Amino acid sequence: MDRTRCAIFSTTLKASPVSPAASLLERYQQVRQTTDRLCSPLAPEDCVIQSMPDASPIRWHLAHTTWFFETFVLKPAIAGYEPFDPAFEYLFNSYYNQVGEQFPRSQRGLLSRPLMSDVHRYRQAIDQQMVELLAGLDSSSTELLSIVELGLQHEQQHQELMLTDVKHLFSCNPLWPVYESREPLSPRPAAAIDWLPGSEGVREIGYAGDGFHYDNEGPRHEALLQSHEIASRPVTNAEYLEFIDAGGYQRPELWLSLGWSVVQADRWNAPLYWQQVNGEWHQFTLAGLVPVDRNEPVCHVSYFEADAYARWAGCRLPSEAEWERMTIDQQVPITGNFVESGRYHPAPAPSIGEGSLQQAYGDVWEWTSSPYTPYPGYAPPPGAIGEYNGKFMCNQYVLRGGSCATSQSHIRPTYRNFFPPEARWQFTGIRLAR
Structure with a gap:
């Protein structure tokens, strides 16, 4: 993603297979x-x-x-x-x-x-x-x-x-321009959260195979995972509203010091694009200003907000190793609400049965607790192409899974997105771990 970088996004050219x-x-x-x-x-x-x-x-x-x-x-x-x-x-x-x-x-x-x-x-x-x-x-x-x-x-x-x-x-335009209209979804309550046990012990993460991948997805290496559980779906707007109503943005004990400084300086009191209209929360979308759907995944929150919410909920954010192993161990298919759907907005989680990881791909990029750093043995490719990812491995956090604005053909279990902790204009959300 010039992503702020143009490069959320990188590639290991030697390992990339070549299409005809x-x-x-x-x-x-x-x-x-x-x-x-x-x-x-x-x-x-x-x-x-x-x-x-x-x-x-x-x-x-x-x-x-x-x-x-x-x-x-x-x-x-x-x-x-x-x-x-x-x-x-x-x-x-x-x-x-x-x-x-x-x-x-x-x-x-x-x-x-x-x-x-x-x-x-x-x-x-x-x-x-x-x-x-x-x-x-x-x-x-x-x-x-x-x-x-x-x-x-x-x-x-x-x-x-x-x-x-x-x-x-x-x-930024008070006329609330519409990029593209969309039909509203039928009301769909979000599925209840299940807590899914993750892998323990020494597990491998990182890209393995012959397909295209960015250089920052490797080398494949071992990671030690402690006992943990991961929530079956992302945090919803309704759940995040409870954090707001409980004074989450006014409680410094929930926030990292730098995050609290940003909250104070920028006067955050809700996710980006949220505002109250006649006492009710609305959010700006690419289809214009609409009421907040309580069942959708909360979106446009920073790492600081995700971390504060997790503390308030008595949980934490998953590490990227925990996130990756969960999707691989559960053999989660890369399906979901991607840019191809034309919705350009998160949708409520479907009910697909207990014990299943939902919305791991699409809808919202999920913040992890992992700083964006090189994997053991990583070296950027030579030449200007090597500037694509490696030089951004400082002061950023890893996100996983893609969003409603990501192409389905662009994402993988090992894909490492990254942004600074205050960023929230991307489609970023929260999945809890404990």
Whole structure:
């Protein structure tokens, strides 16, 4: 996820298997078309504004994901390559210092040029060259095809960022713009929580296999797990409202010191996008301002809020090792409420029987108690690509499982998302452990 990083998101190129070139060409076209489709509800005026330093204008996302293919695929592969516009290397580089300097992230919304039409021409020109290149490759071009796959995974991260950045942008507008209307779900009470026993002892975590994965998902290694239980579903809005009503935001003993400082400085009293209308809690969504559905997973909470809620509930957050082993040991299928559903908002947990882990994938990214640090033996790939993940392993916490804005084809049990503990504009929620 330029995720604040463009990189919530990374890859181990040596270990990535390579799809046949024809299959990768089809996937390239599908991913790029999905990006265009996500932009279709937006007007040009929507695409050039930056609502905060952590977000980027949609125009920048469109250009940056295209810049990635031009910089890391076309330039190395085509002798004498002529860039579409030399200025774009500076304007649309996110944080790759080995490529060159970057235009300041916090000032991306100050650029009135290039026009949206220029960016669309840029995407079309690079797409044409990429299609021609991929059509002429065979499966022996493993390194180049691996970089293309990384670029596609990178673009899927930016698709999620586009939705979260547009949501934050629209939330700043008193007209409450609607990105896309959606039909309300039939009333569905959230399933009761079961406490599921987790693995104990020495267990392996980290990616194992031949498929694509980011470099920060490995190496596979052993982790020691103590006796523990994990909640069968995420915390709901109703449960979080109890924390609010109990004065959770006014009780410093529940908060980490830095978190309490943020609560005081920013005057937090509820999750991001919540507000009271005529005495009732509402939340801003990509479908506009709606009443809070008490049965949905609580969303847009920071690590600090997740940790404070867990303390108030007499529980804690799971470690990423506990989370990963639970999904693997239960053989949880990667199904759920992803971006493909077109809902762009969490849904209440279904009732699927006792003893089952629910909503592990999709709906909300789940905060863990684990700092985002390298696994034992980790080393970033060489060159500029190695800047994708490793250099962000400081002052961030790991999240797992994906959200309603994540592509289903983008997530894995070992996928490590990460954000600073105060971040809450992403679709982030809470699952308890004890």
